[in-house]
Amino acid sequence: MILEGPNFYDDAAIFDNYMKRRERADTPNDTLELPIVEELLGSPAGQDFLDLGCGDGRFGVKLLGREASSYIGVDGSENMIRAAQENLSGTAGIAMRMKLEALDLQAAKYSRVSARLVLHYIEDLTHTLREVAKSLKQNGLFVFSVEHPVITSSDLASKESGLRQNWTVDDYFNAGPRVTSWMGGSVVKHHRAVEDYFAAVRAAGLQVESLREARPRRENFSDEALFLRRKRIPLFLIIAARKPTRTDA
Numbered sequence: 001m002i003l004e005g006p007n008f009y010d011d012a013a014i015f016d017n018y019m020k021r022r023e024r025a026d027t028p029n030d031t032l033e034l035p036i037v038e039e040l041l042g043s044p045a046g047q048d049f050l051d052l053g054c055g056d057g058r059f060g061v062k063l064l065g066r067e068a069s070s071y072i073g074v075d076g077s078e079n080m081i082r083a084a085q086e087n088l089s090g091t092a093g094i095a096m097r098m099k100l101e102a103l104d105l106q107a108a109k110y111s112r113v114s115a116r117l118v119l120h121y122i123e124d125l126t127h128t129l130r131e132v133a134k135s136l137k138q139n140g141l142f143v144f145s146v147e148h149p150v151i152t153s154s155d156l157a158s159k160e161s162g163l164r165q166n167w168t169v170d171d172y173f174n175a176g177p178r179v180t181s182w183m184g185g186s187v188v189k190h191h192r193a194v195e196d197y198f199a200a201v202r203a204a205g206l207q208v209e210s211l212r213e214a215r216p217r218r219e220n221f222s223d224e225a226l227f228l229r230r231k232r233i234p235l236f237l238i239i240a241a242r243k244p245t246r247t248d249a
């Protein structure tokens with residue numbers, strides 16, 4: 001069965017696999033994606049956070065532990081929201097179940113919006129990005145990560161057995177859904193070229209400040225061989241964009 005977005009994470013076996021995978025040492029999330037997201041967001045102290053596709057909410061626990069003023073996580077998966085509510089219990093953080101396609105956010109409420117590894121599940125980013133721009137305070141910052149477009153456009157045949165040794169990128173400029181086998185299931189991820197993400201963020205009225213590809217840093221890895229492997233191909237694209245102040249507009 002091919003699953004989409006939050007429904008994928010609401011399959012019990014897939015959810016279990018995903019959570020176990022995230023506990024491993026040197027995951028790509030911990031070694032590559034998170035360090036860049038944190039660098040681009042800057043100090044969380046005193047910031048009001050909205051976290052889209054918040055998953056199990058552990059990012060929120062970390063942000064609040066570093067003096068973020070507030071944290072609201074939104075996710076479409078029942079399993080994820082249950083885990084997020086558990087993880088956030090005893091903190092000031094809140095987790096709410098909602099699909100990003102249905103967002104209707106309060107204007108000028110947040111100084112930081114994050115969306116880590118969720119936007120490649122969304123078919124049309126227009127509504128979500130407009131809501132992000134609306135919900136940011138002036139000068140507020142939006143940081144998101146997605147699976148890198150060379151990964152969402154590389155074919156499944158090159159992934160079939162064991163540790164992947166080659167990545168065949170094809171139909172790169174054809175944005176659209178691609179079905180992939182992952183975590184023991186089949187899931188739809190929406191491929192876009194790097195320039196499509198860049199243009200979509202600008203079209204929402206945000207100013208792109210940084211574009212990063214999570215270049216591996218030796219100090220983030222306990223294993224030299226894995227560090228060398230991670231230098232072969234980019235796994236993540238990360239963009240930071242700011243809501244202009246009125247005088248910038």
Ligand SMILES: C[S@@+](CC[C@H](N)C(=O)[O-])C[C@H]1O[C@@H](n2cnc3c(N)ncnc32)[C@H](O)[C@@H]1O
Binds near residue numbers: 006007115
């Ligand atoms: C790869 S996980 C990332 C979780 C978390 N941001 C992290 O980095 O640990 C993707 C998350 O996006 C959520 N998601 C996917 N599509 C969504 C949608 N259309 N609306 C809301 N959440 C969605 C999933 O339920 C899942 O929790």
